[in-house]
Amino acid sequence: MEKLFILFTLCSMILIASPVVHGNGPYGVSDGPKALKHWYRRLPQMKQKVTQLHFYLHDIVGGPNSTNIPIAMANFTAQSPTYFGMIAAMDDLLTAGPSPNSEIVGRAQGLFGSTSLEEIGFHMTFSFVFTSGKYNGSTISLIGRNPFFNEHRELPIVGGSGVFRLARGSALLNTVLYDTALGDAVVEYNVVVLHY
Ligand SMILES: *[C@@H]1O[C@H](CO)[C@@H](O)[C@H](O)[C@H]1NC(C)=O
Ligand SMILES: *[C@@H]1O[C@H](CO)[C@@H](O)[C@H](O)[C@H]1NC(C)=O
Numbered sequence: 001m002e003k004l005f006i007l008f009t010l011c012s013m014i015l016i017a018s019p020v021v022h023g024n025g026p027y028g029v030s031d032g033p034k035a036l037k038h039w040y041r042r043l044p045q046m047k048q049k050v051t052q053l054h055f056y057l058h059d060i061v062g063g064p065n066s067t068n069i070p071i072a073m074a075n076f077t078a079q080s081p082t083y084f085g086m087i088a089a090m091d092d093l094l095t096a097g098p099s100p101n102s103e104i105v106g107r108a109q110g111l112f113g114s115t116s117l118e119e120i121g122f123h124m125t126f127s128f129v130f131t132s133g134k135y136n137g138s139t140i141s142l143i144g145r146n147p148f149f150n151e152h153r154e155l156p157i158v159g160g161s162g163v164f165r166l167a168r169g170s171a172l173l174n175t176v177l178y179d180t181a182l183g184d185a186v187v188e189y190n191v192v193v194l195h196y
């Protein structure tokens with residue numbers, strides 16, 4: 001009986017010590033600055049996790065439902081075979097499968113610029129904004145170089161919010177569908193992320 005009680009006490013302690021995930025405010029985001037400070041105080045005791053994510057990004061360039069629009073370009077850009085100097089905004093759909101009608105995971109929102117004179121290559125700074133499941137409300141921040149016509153590209157993960165607070169990691173991307181006439185693309189993402 002005593003043994004059982006000790007076991008029960010231990011289990012309760014483990015439960016209390018493990019991080020609490022709130023539905024809409026992961027790790028206390030909606031609980032305000034106090035919860036944030038508490039989270040950072042607990043950080044030395046927290047264990048790092050490795051999470052793997054897999055989804056598809058739908059980049060629509062042309063037509064009425066465009067999710068990728070140019071903001072500005074230099075005079076030089078029009079003469080450049082690589083669109084050097086163009087800056088654009090994107091708000092691309094992320095889905096679980098390659099079809100745009102498959103389960104919605106979230107959006108990829110951010111800015112990118114054409115920053116290569118030699119090939120079509122973008123400097124990207126954007127977030128995965130998750131809108132479903134246990135990552136709903138959390139984000140992952142990426143910054144890096146995306147040489148668009150390379151078969152495989154890698155983008156560094158430099159941070160995150162919510163479940164992915166203080167995240168680091170890597171995203172591997174490859175284009176599974178590219179419409180040369182419209183410029184629309186479906187890009188597969190394999191993500192490995194370290195977080196707490
Ligand atoms: C654009 O979106 C609307 C509303 O979802 C849809 O009815 C229409 O078919 C779409 N147009 C194209 C060209 O995809
Ligand atoms: C850019 O092109 C426009 C129109 O051709 C011209 O008026 C302007 O002076 C050019 N600007 C620069 C910085 O070259």
Ligand SMILES: *[C@@H]1O[C@H](CO)[C@@H](O)[C@H](O)[C@H]1NC(C)=O
Pocket residue numbers: 024131132133136137
């Ligand atoms: C995600 O969270 C938002 C805001 O808290 C909520 O309105 C929405 O219903 C949630 N979506 C899903 C798919 O759980």
